[in-house]
Amino acid sequence: MDDIRTPLPVSPTKFLDQVRTFIRIDGKSYSTENVYVYWIKQFILFHNKAHPRDMGKNEITAYLTHLSATRDASANTQKLALNALMFLYNRFLQQPVEKLEFRYAKKTMRTPTVFTHAEALNIINNIVMPYKLMAQLMYGGGLRVNEVLRLRVKDVDFSMGYIVIRDGKGFKDRTTLLPKSVIPDLQQQVKIVENLLAFDKSTGVSGVYMPNLLEKKYPSAGHSLGWQFLFPSQDLSRDPRSDAIRRHHVYPTTIQTHVKQAIKKANIHKQASCHTFRHSFATRLLQAKYDLKQIQTLMGHTDIRTTEIYLHVLDELGDKVKSPLD
Numbered sequence: 533m534d535d536i537r538t539p540l541p542v543s544p545t546k547f548l549d550q551v552r553t554f555i556r557i558d559g560k561s562y563s564t565e566n567v568y569v570y571w572i573k574q575f576i577l578f579h580n581k582a583h584p585r586d587m588g589k590n591e592i593t594a595y596l597t598h599l600s601a602t603r604d605a606s607a608n609t610q611k612l613a614l615n616a617l618m619f620l621y622n623r624f625l626q627q628p629v630e631k632l633e634f635r636y637a638k639k640t641m642r643t644p645t646v647f648t649h650a651e652a653l654n655i656i657n658n659i660v661m662p663y664k665l666m667a668q669l670m671y672g673g674g675l676r677v678n679e680v681l682r683l684r685v686k687d688v689d690f691s692m693g694y695i696v697i698r699d700g701k702g703f704k705d706r707t708t709l710l711p712k713s714v715i716p717d718l719q720q721q722v723k724i725v726e727n728l729l730a731f732d733k734s735t736g737v738s739g740v741y742m743p744n745l746l747e748k749k750y751p752s753a754g755h756s757l758g759w760q761f762l763f764p765s766q767d768l769s770r771d772p773r774s775d776a777i778r779r780h781h782v783y784p785t786t787i788q789t790h791v792k793q794a795i796k797k798a799n800i801h802k803q804a805s806c807h808t809f810r811h812s813f814a815t816r817l818l819q820a821k822y823d824l825k826q827i828q829t830l831m832g833h834t835d836i837r838t839t840e841i842y843l844h845v846l847d848e849l850g851d852k853v854k855s856p857l858d
Contacts, residue, residue, distance in 0.1 A: 538772050540552055540553055540556075547583070547584075548569055548573060550624075551568070551569060551572060551620065551624055552565060552569055554623070554624050555568060555569075558623070561699075567612055567616065568615075568616040568619055568620075569616075570616075571612060571613040571616035571617065572584070572616055572617065572620050574613070575591075575592075575595050575613070575616075575617060578595050579591055579594075579595070584620060584621070584625060585625060585627070588621070588627065588629065589629050589630075589631075589632065592617050592621070592629060592632060592634075593632055593633060593634045595613070595617075596610060596613060596614060596617075596632070596634040597634045599613055600634075600636060607636070610636070614632075617629075643841070643844050643845055644808075644811040644841065644842070644845060645802050645803055645804050645808050645811065646808065646811045646812045647671075647800070647802070647804065647808055647809070647812045649812075649816065651798065651800055651802075652671050652809065652812050654798040654800070655667070655791070655794045655795055655798045655800065656668055656671065656794070658793075658794035658797040658798050659790050659791065659794045660790070661717070662721055662724075662763055662782075663782075663786070663787050663790040663791075665714060665717050665718065665721060665763075666680045666681070666763060666782075666787050667787075667790075667791060667794075667806075667809060668711065668713075668714045668717075669683075669695070669711070669714065670806060670809035670810055670813070671809040671810075671812060671813055672709065672711030672713075672714065672813070673695055673708045673709045673710065673711065673813065673830075674708055674709075674810050674813035674814060674830055674831050675695070675697065675708065675810065676807065676810060677784055677787060677788065677806040677807065678784060679697050680763070680787075681761075681763060681781045681782055681783075681784060681787070682698070682699075682761070682781060683695070683761070683762040683763070684698075684758065684759055684760060684761060684762060685722055685725060685757055685758050685759070685760050685761075685762055686758035686759065687762070688710065688718060688722075688762065689710070690710070690715060690718075690719065693709075693710050693712070694707045694708065694709065694710050695707065695708050695709070695710050697832065699743070704832060704834075706829065706830075706832045708830050708832075709830065718762075721762060722757075722762070725757070725760050725761075725762065725764060726757055728760075728764055728779070729755065729757060729760055732779055733755055737768060737777060737778065737779060738754065738771070738776035738777055738778045739752075739753070739754020739755045739759075739778070740754050740755075740759055740760055740761060740778060740779065740780075741754075741771060741778055741780060742754050742759065761779075761780065761782075762781075763781055763782045764779050764780070764781060764782070765779060765780050765781060765782050765783065787806060788805065788806055791805065791806050791809075792805070810831075811845070813831075814827055814831055814839065814842045815842050815845050817830070818842050818843065818845075824836065824840065824843075827839055827842075
């Protein structure tokens with residue numbers, strides 16, 4: 533259950549536990565919480581475990597410069613560390629830090645790797661069910677791997693033909709395409725989930741994990757079909773917050789392994805992963821001349837400049853410029 537927040541003391545005494553509590557109250561995602569705490573911890577260790585209250589601008593500058601000059605960190609890595617430390621000082625400690633002067637890491641503009649349509653289908657056809665279905669949703673709907681895994685049965689609207697992504701990146705909900713070609717397999721997957729739910733009920737397994745304390749508000753909802761994960765794990769696991777034995781969703785590493793193996797079987801030599809399906813989704817829509825703003829909405833990008841990077845992909849693919857030889 534790597535996406536369920538671990539419990540914290542009611543009145544935390546450890547510094548990092550206090551930081552975690554503040555981050556949760558601030559409403560940030562669990563992934564952001566873990567990233568911030570990681571970089572704050574690294575900052576403390578770099579300065580020989582000095583307390584952040586006893587440090588400030590000079591120590592932050594030294595650490596950020598160290599990341600670029602000694603660790604050869606990327607610009608994005610350095611930015612993550614900077615964001616974590618600014619949150620720590622400006623928000624948590626209420627010790628504002630201004631006018632930092634440090635050595636910036638060199639920013640490299642990388643064009644996303646994409647599959648051709650034939651490559652994507654070749655990879656998908658080398659994956660067994662239900663992991664094949666997960667890959668189809670990543671390619672056909674532009675879902676991130678964690679968005680696929682966290683889908684509940686109720687999030688797929690077969691009659692309207694769309695999928696609802698709950699609490700996506702940045703805590704945003706959005707709707708995206710439900711590929712018509714996968715509807716029969718998805719309906720079969722729902723039946724599998726229904727049978728598994730009946731088995732779990734008969735053996736006394738606790739209801740599925742419910743977010744935001746909904747379990748207390750709706751005690752029976754955890755055993756309802758709509759709230760079940762669309763891709764449940766084969767194994768039961770222990771909820772770290774309540775010690776209840778539940779059935780969570782498939783772990784990210786499981787689907788990632790299946791996709792990596794399929795890429796190898798398909799004899800494709802690109803540096804690719806599950807996320808390449810999402811890049812390929814956006815690129816196909818651009819090739820089909822869909823509006824950039826519409827693609828931004830489907831992808832869930834806050835800034836349209838993030839979506840515009842796929843225009844560079846099309847340029848590299850030769851979508852606009854033709855070789856003289858051709």
